[in-house]
Structures are given as C-alpha cells and as structure tokens.
Amino acid sequence: MVADCYLAGVSTRRMDKLVKTLGIDSLSKSQVSRMAADLDQIVAEFRHRPLGEAGPFTFVAADALTMKVREGGRVVSAVVLVATGVNADGRREVLGLQVATSETGPAWNTFLADLVARGLTGVRLVTSDAHPGLKDAIAANLPGAAWQRCRTHYAANLMSVTPKNMWPAVKAMLHSVYDQPDAPAVAAQFDRLIDYVDDRLPDVAEHLGAAREDILAFTGFPEGLWQQIWSNNPNERLNREIRRRTDSVGIFPTRDAITRLVGAVLAEQTDEWAEGRRYLGLDILAKSRLTIVTNDDTLEKEELPALTA
Incomplete structure (x- = not known):
C-alpha cells in the first residue's frame, strides 16, 4: 500500500x-x-x-x-x-x-x-x-x-534576441510558417519571414537563418505527421x-x-x-518512401520497413 x-x-x-x-x-x-x-x-x-x-x-x-x-x-x-x-x-x-x-x-x-x-x-x-x-x-x-x-523551445530562444515591441509581429510570422499545407509552402513562408526581419532586425534574421535546417526538419516527412514531430x-x-x-x-x-x-x-x-x-496511424507510418526537402533538392530516402496492423 x-x-x-x-x-x-x-x-x-x-x-x-x-x-x-x-x-x-x-x-x-x-x-x-x-x-x-x-x-x-x-x-x-x-x-x-x-x-x-x-x-x-x-x-x-x-x-x-x-x-x-x-x-x-x-x-x-x-x-x-x-x-x-x-x-x-x-x-x-x-x-x-x-x-x-x-x-x-x-x-x-x-x-x-x-x-x-x-x-x-x-x-x-x-x-x-x-x-x-x-x-x-x-x-x-x-x-x-x-x-x-x-518549435516551442526555439520560439523562446528567438524571443530572447527580438526587441520586445517587435516580438508579436515576429511571433505571428513564425507561427504562420507552421500553418502552411506542404513543404514548399513552408519554405516560401520562411523566406518571407527572413525578408521581413532582414533589414529591420539583422540579429533575428541571422538567428533564423542559422536555425533553418533544424527547425524545419519536420518537412522531410509526410504532412500528416507534422504536429506529432515538430515539437x-x-x-x-x-x-x-x-x-x-x-x-x-x-x-x-x-x-x-x-x-x-x-x-x-x-x-x-x-x-x-x-x-x-x-499515437500515429499505421497508414501514415507505412508509407513506402520518405522525402527530405531542402532548399534546392528533393532527396529520396530508402524504403521504410513494411508495417502491419
């Protein structure tokens, strides 16, 4: 007891x-x-x-x-x-x-x-x-x-280098990156975020540029998985x-x-x-191929092991 x-x-x-x-x-x-x-x-x-x-x-x-x-x-x-x-x-x-x-x-x-x-x-x-x-x-x-x-921890890191009066706008644009329907749209919106802060907030632009690959790694996987893997x-x-x-x-x-x-x-x-x-549906996990979308290329990953119910 x-x-x-x-x-x-x-x-x-x-x-x-x-x-x-x-x-x-x-x-x-x-x-x-x-x-x-x-x-x-x-x-x-x-x-x-x-x-x-x-x-x-x-x-x-x-x-x-x-x-x-x-x-x-x-x-x-x-x-x-x-x-x-x-x-x-x-x-x-x-x-x-x-x-x-x-x-x-x-x-x-x-x-x-x-x-x-x-x-x-x-x-x-x-x-x-x-x-x-x-x-x-x-x-x-x-x-x-x-x-x-x-993404949640990164937002806190980015806030620490963003002027307080500018954080609401930067935060809204950062969130909009994750609202996109597919990988190309995510990349395009991230580019727009960089363009927005480039002249106004060079430190923020540098911070975002350095973290790009790491915070957008989720886009290399099927869209149906994103909410479970991006934070x-x-x-x-x-x-x-x-x-x-x-x-x-x-x-x-x-x-x-x-x-x-x-x-x-x-x-x-x-x-x-x-x-x-x-936690994840077998239909999503069992997709035969994954792709990693980079700035310039799309690289195919090897086939995943077949999954059965």
Whole structure:
C-alpha cells in the first residue's frame, strides 16, 4: 500500500495520516523510501528491457528534467534524461531514463548508446530542444537520423534576441510558417519571414537563418505527421505528470530514489499508452518512401520497413 501511495505522489504527511488508521504511530520519509524499494525490480526490468522486438522506432523525442537530491551532506541538482519513441505499432513508449549529474554531451552520449545497445533501431528523426552536446550525441549514436529542434523551445530562444515591441509581429510570422499545407509552402513562408526581419532586425534574421535546417526538419516527412514531430509538447505533458508525482518528495535522499519513482511513473505511463489508441496511424507510418526537402533538392530516402496492423 505504501509503495502504491508513493507512486501516486501522496505526500509523506498524508501517508502518515493514512497508516495511523491502520494502527501505525508514525511514518518517516526514510521508512517510506525503504517500503517503496519494492518498486526497484519493476523499474530495473523496465529500464533494461530489450527494444528490438517493438521497433523500429521511427520517431524519438528526448528531454531532461531537473531534480533535487541530497549528496555529500548538500542538496544538489541532478537531471533525469528521458526518451520516448513511436514503435512499429504506432504507439508511444518510454524508451529509457537515466539520472546524470548534469545535462551534457557525454551524458546524452552514454544514454543514447545504452538505448542502441538495447535494440533501438530505425530512427529517422529525433525531436528535442537545443541543449549543448545532444545533437552530436544523436549523430554519433543514431547515424542517418535527422534532428528536429523543438518549435516551442526555439520560439523562446528567438524571443530572447527580438526587441520586445517587435516580438508579436515576429511571433505571428513564425507561427504562420507552421500553418502552411506542404513543404514548399513552408519554405516560401520562411523566406518571407527572413525578408521581413532582414533589414529591420539583422540579429533575428541571422538567428533564423542559422536555425533553418533544424527547425524545419519536420518537412522531410509526410504532412500528416507534422504536429506529432515538430515539437516536444507531447513530452512536456509527460513531464508535468512526473512533476505531479515527484513534487511531494521535494528533495530525494539518493539518485536511486529518483530512478525508482520516476522509473515507476514512466513504466506505468508506457502501460497506459499500450492500452490506449495509437499515437500515429499505421497508414501514415507505412508509407513506402520518405522525402527530405531542402532548399534546392528533393532527396529520396530508402524504403521504410513494411508495417502491419
């Protein structure tokens, strides 16, 4: 019962009141943690499960959350690296998680290498924000996969270099890029955005030009997929659920405790996705060829593996 309450995000104070009705005088945080250790085997099996049978995972999203943990007598920050993917059945899965000291290139490289070792294959696109080192880790571990810079995070980055009085106009034009019906129209509207800011806001124009390939990577895939792959918003909803469960803990006693609770939440979420409706339709995933549209050329990708219902 205590383990279930712990997973549900019930605070120690509320749990203490609950167990008093069962004749237990008090319940400390350390006692709760020891009782919740029953989750460790479930989480370990989930984290280390083979990924090969469920693949290929054509689309992957990666994100990180910061947690507080007590180490060496001090409260320090740690990050939880999380990756989700869309499997061969069109359903989402949490592929893995890893607790690291900070979000760095080596940390992402170790995390992605573990996913590949467990059977992650067939990745065509990884969506994430632009943390340093992540793009290099993707290139090193997932050769051939494109990188989509999350449109939501990019908008925040662009806002930081845009004068406040000009941001509403720039934001509206940026959003209009994503409203276009096909890849050529997206490219043309992006050109119009560049033309609009070129003379007025040269720093903004430079920022947009440098990010063009990364924020428009989604146009290399069928239009029916765009809303699912051009941002990390679906993972943000997952992050909010993790926060809801972990806020009652506040400061974790160890990194293992972070892995235990977050891992159990993610395992539970993966089970719910498996029972729910498909994230992507098989008819879209099963298109025999993908094209990548660049400024000057259209390059055909090799055929995707056939998918069946």
